[in-house]
Amino acid sequence: MTRTVSLYRLAHARSGDKGNRLNIAVICREPRFFAPLRERLTEAFVARVFRERQPTAVRRYELPKLNAFNFVLDDVLDGGVNGSLGLDGHGKTLSFLLLSAEIEMPADLLAPTEEPSPEPMSGGSR
Numbered sequence: 852m853t854r855t856v857s858l859y860r861l862a863h864a865r866s867g868d869k870g871n872r873l874n875i876a877v878i879c880r881e882p883r884f885f886a887p888l889r890e891r892l893t894e895a896f897v898a899r900v901f902r903e904r905q906p907t908a909v910r911r912y913e914l915p916k917l918n919a920f921n922f923v924l925d926d927v928l929d930g931g932v933n934g935s936l937g938l939d940g941h942g943k944t945l946s947f948l949l950l951s952a953e954i955e956m957p958a959d960l961l962a963p964t965e966e967p968s969p970e971p972m973s974g975g976s977r
Contacts, residue, residue: 858952861954877946889913906924
């Protein structure tokens with residue numbers, strides 16, 4: 852069984868720009884989210900999220916030791932900071948567009964994990 856959730860529940864992100872190229876790092880909130888997101892957070896998924904900006908290319912780089920992904924999208928910034936007439940022609944805020952996307956995840960994975968309770972201290976007499 853799966854549930855649809857906002858990517859924001861599973862990860863946080865940091866974005867930046869260079870010319871007309873957008874860079875978004877997506878970092879899993881918990882290591883257990885990395886493998887299922889590897890299957891679902893694909894280049895095609897990200898391209899669909901940004902379809903109105905018409906990326907000419909989307910590349911994903913996996914960073915498994917950091918439980919993260921780095922996405923590079925070409926030609927989505929209206930020419931970049933210097934070339935755009937948009938109020939925010941750069942990529943600093945576009946990570947929120949990706950984090951607001953809805954994604955299907957296994958329902959059991961979304962259940963909160965329980966922290967192990969500490970061992971009770973023995974209060975025996977001496």
